[in-house]
Amino acid sequence: MTDAKKTKHSDTRAIALTAAKYGVLIAFTVIALIPFVWMISSSLKTSIDVFSIPMKWIPSEFHWDNYLKIWERVPLLAYFKNTTAVAIIVTFMQILTSSFAAYAFAKMQFRGRDFLFMCYIGTIAVPWQVYMVPQFIMMRSIGLYDTIWALVVLQSFSAFGVFLMRQFYLGIPNDLSEAARIDGLSEYGIWARIILPLAKPAIATLCIFTFVNTWNDYMGPMIYLTTDLNKTIQVGLRRFIQAYSADYNLIMAASLCSLIPVAVVFLFLQRYFIEGIATTGMKG
Amino acid sequence: MTSTQSESRRKMSALEKRNTLIAYSFLAPNFIGFVIFTLVPVVFSFVLAFMNWSGGQNITFAGLDNFRLIFxxxxxxxxxxxxxxxxxxxxxxxxxxxxxxxxxxxxxxxxxxxxxxxxxxxxxxxxxxxxxxxxxxxxxxxxxxxxxxxxxxxxxxxxxxxxxxxxxxxxxxxxxxxxxxxxxxxxxxxxxxxxxxxxxxxxxxxxxxxxxxxxxxxxxxxxxxxxxxxxxxxxxxxxxxxxxxxxxxxxxxxxxxxxxxxxxxxxxxxxxxxxxxxxxxxxxxxxxxxxxxxxxxxxxxxxxxxxxxxxxx
Incomplete structure (x- = not known):
């Protein structure tokens, strides 16, 4: 009798605990999403209605035409094209050069290996903000200032990418590469046919992080791009905000558009993002 | 005996050399970009901290002046x-x-x-x-x-x-x-x-x-x-x-x-x-x-x- 009572009591406690857990989770989900919801709602209002008191979550009238207006106000399409170009080229170059260089560091013996690797590690510890000025001076003197190529060459050869790929390669047993060596495969063959296919998860992680980081990069484009048609979406959006600071609805519509590519990538590949962070401590 | 040993050593070092060259070829695409666009600017930023420069032709040694100025x-x-x-x-x-x-x-x-x-x-x-x-x-x-x-x-x-x-x-x-x-x-x-x-x-x-x-x-x-x-x-x-x-x-x-x-x-x-x-x-x-x-x-x-x-x- 008392036993049954006890289990019943602990049952209700467990249910209450679970309910509380979900309550907290839902509250935080709302906090995480509410700025985006507000963004959508405001982007469909008139500019005056955005800050109406009391606030309306659902606009009284849906102004879909806001989404047409933004493309006429600023060269948004050019911004998108530029950003896509930078993000794709940088991602491709980083994967290629990092996965290649990491092979030498992880799977080969050669003189000066440890010293060179220390150079890589050493620069990872130095914040980019420390050497952005010399980089800027260099870019200006070789004539890449105000072109997206400045961003491409600066971001294509990341030391971090090499580090990440090397760490992953180290986890691939050496027996595999040695067996292939005995079978007469060249080092390039081992890289292409054995190591690279096994490193798919690391490549996926590096790929999406590089893409998202390049897409979201604000500081680089702000330093290097001045001509309007050369701008990327982040600085272009900023320009939009400064030029039409009272058109809250249009600003929100343009902001939302800038989020869509990243949101889509995240939606389909979120598993890689989250597992990638957990296993590598990768910092965007 | 000794001759074969030295021969094998020479062979080894030839192999090592070859290996090192291959390794460098793996590193090169990343390393060249890394040296030019990261390592050189990092080193240059240390030098620049002790210089007087506003981007023009004139660049002069400033010693600790910059640090004195900010502190x-x-x-x-x-x-x-x-x-x-x-x-x-x-x-x-x-x-x-x-x-x-x-x-x-x-x-x-x-x-x-x-x-x-x-x-x-x-x-x-x-x-x-x-x-x-x-x-x-x-x-x-x-x-x-x-x-x-x-x-x-x-x-x-x-x-x-x-x-x-x-x-x-x-x-x-x-x-x-x-x-x-x-x-x-x-x-x-x-x-x-x-x-x-x-x-x-x-x-x-x-x-x-x-x-x-x-x-x-x-x-x-x-x-x-x-x-x-x-x-x-x-x-x-x-x-x-x-x-x-x-x-x-x-x-x-x-x-x-x-x-x-x-x-x-x-x-x-x-x-x-x-x-x-x-x-x-x-x-x-x-x-x-x-x-x-x-x-x-x-x-x-x-x-x-x-x-x-x-x-x-």
Whole structure:
């Protein structure tokens, strides 16, 4: 009798605990999403209605035409094209050069290996903000200032990418590469046919992080791009905000558009993002 | 005998040479770019800190002048460097613990709950969302008549200003956005850390009659110290590098109330967004040396600490 009572009591406690857990989770989900919801709602209002008191979550009238207006106000399409170009080229170059260089560091013996690797590690510890000025001076003197190529060459050869790929390669047993060596495969063959296919998860992680980081990069484009048609979406959006600071609805519509590519990538590949962070401590 | 030995040695070294060449060919594509665009600028930034240069033909040796200039009349209330340091430290001291508390709390709840994947993804999303979009959105949310102030006014506060144009609240606007944006990221780190806590420890604690709170303080928290340590170090470093949120939301203002270390470096080298001053690359590099020193000290602490924690594990 008392036993049954006890289990019943602990049952209700467990249910209450679970309910509380979900309550907290839902509250935080709302906090995480509410700025985006507000963004959508405001982007469909008139500019005056955005800050109406009391606030309306659902606009009284849906102004879909806001989404047409933004493309006429600023060269948004050019911004998108530029950003896509930078993000794709940088991602491709980083994967290629990092996965290649990491092979030498992880799977080969050669003189000066440890010293060179220390150079890589050493620069990872130095914040980019420390050497952005010399980089800027260099870019200006070789004539890449105000072109997206400045961003491409600066971001294509990341030391971090090499580090990440090397760490992953180290986890691939050496027996595999040695067996292939005995079978007469060249080092390039081992890289292409054995190591690279096994490193798919690391490549996926590096790929999406590089893409998202390049897409979201604000500081680089702000330093290097001045001509309007050369701008990327982040600085272009900023320009939009400064030029039409009272058109809250249009600003929100343009902001939302800038989020869509990243949101889509995240939606389909979120598993890689989250597992990638957990296993590598990768910092965007 | 000796001749064959030396021959084999010669063969070995020929093989070694070949190997080294192949290895260099693997490194070359990345290494050449890395040396030109990263290593050289890093070295040059050290040199620049001791030079006088505003971008023109004239570049002169300045000795310690740049450092003297930034530390001249140093005070946390008045000098540019002092204010930038004070703001950056305050921002870091608030953002790091707040983010960690939320991240740990969320990770504990999410650990072993049905539908965890969904909540995890949603709470993580702000971290990947484009900064300009979310910053301008938060700027609007925190406006004079924005939703946040409307709610606060409804519960009895008297909010009459936009957060970003108030000297006291502007830095909090930046802290709020940072915590909101980063909590999901560190939550994922904590979730990974929680996977590493052996279930036997909880079983043993249950057998010893420990309640939920005791299990948390005596098992979970101590077992998570390496994660907490790693996360706080990473976050301290990234907080000291804060720039973009500030640039988009407040531009260091109002006044100098949200001026950060990197904001200051930026103003000196590129002239702030609204200020037209001539570039002072040398002085900017001197300030960036201060940033570098801080980051290196923190990294060193991590290096030492990590060893300690590994032993403890």
């Amino acid at each position: 001249k009349d140093f005070s946390f209330a008045k000098s540019n460097l002092g204010i930038a340091l004070k703001n950056t430290v305050f921002y870091t001291a608030m953002t790091v613990p707040l983010t960690l508390v939320f991240a740990l709390g969320l990770a504990l709840i999410l650990n072993k709950v049905r539908g965890a994947g969904f909540f995890r993804a949603v709470i993580f999303f702000p971290y990947v969302a484009s900064l300009v979009a979310i910053c301008v959105c938060w700027n609007f949310l925190l406006m004079k008549n924005g939703p946040v102030n409307q709610i606060l006014n409804a519960v009895g506060f008297n909010m009459k200003k936009s957060w970003t144009s108030s000297r006291d609240l502007a830095i909090w606007a930046i802290i709020i956005v940072s915590v909101w944006r980063n909590a999901g990221y560190y939550m994922v780190m904590y979730l990974a850390g929680l996977q590493g806590v052996p279930a036997e420890l909880y079983e043993a604690a249950t057998m010893d009659g420990a309640n939920g709170w005791q299990k948390f303080t005596k098992v979970t928290l101590p077992m998570l110290t390496p994660t907490t340590f790693f996360c706080s170090i990473m976050m301290v470093i990234s907080c000291f590098k804060i720039y973009d949120v500030v640039a988009i939301m407040t531009q260091g203002g109002p006044g100098r109330s949200t001026k950060m270390l990197v904001t200051y470096i930026f103003e000196l080298s590129f002239g702030g967004e609204n200020i037209a001053t001539s570039a002072q690359y040398g002085v900017a590099s001197a300030v960036s040396m201060v940033l570098l020193a801080i980051v290196l000290i923190v990294t060193f602490v991590q290096f030492r600490g990590e060893k300690k924690w590994v032993n403890y594990m």
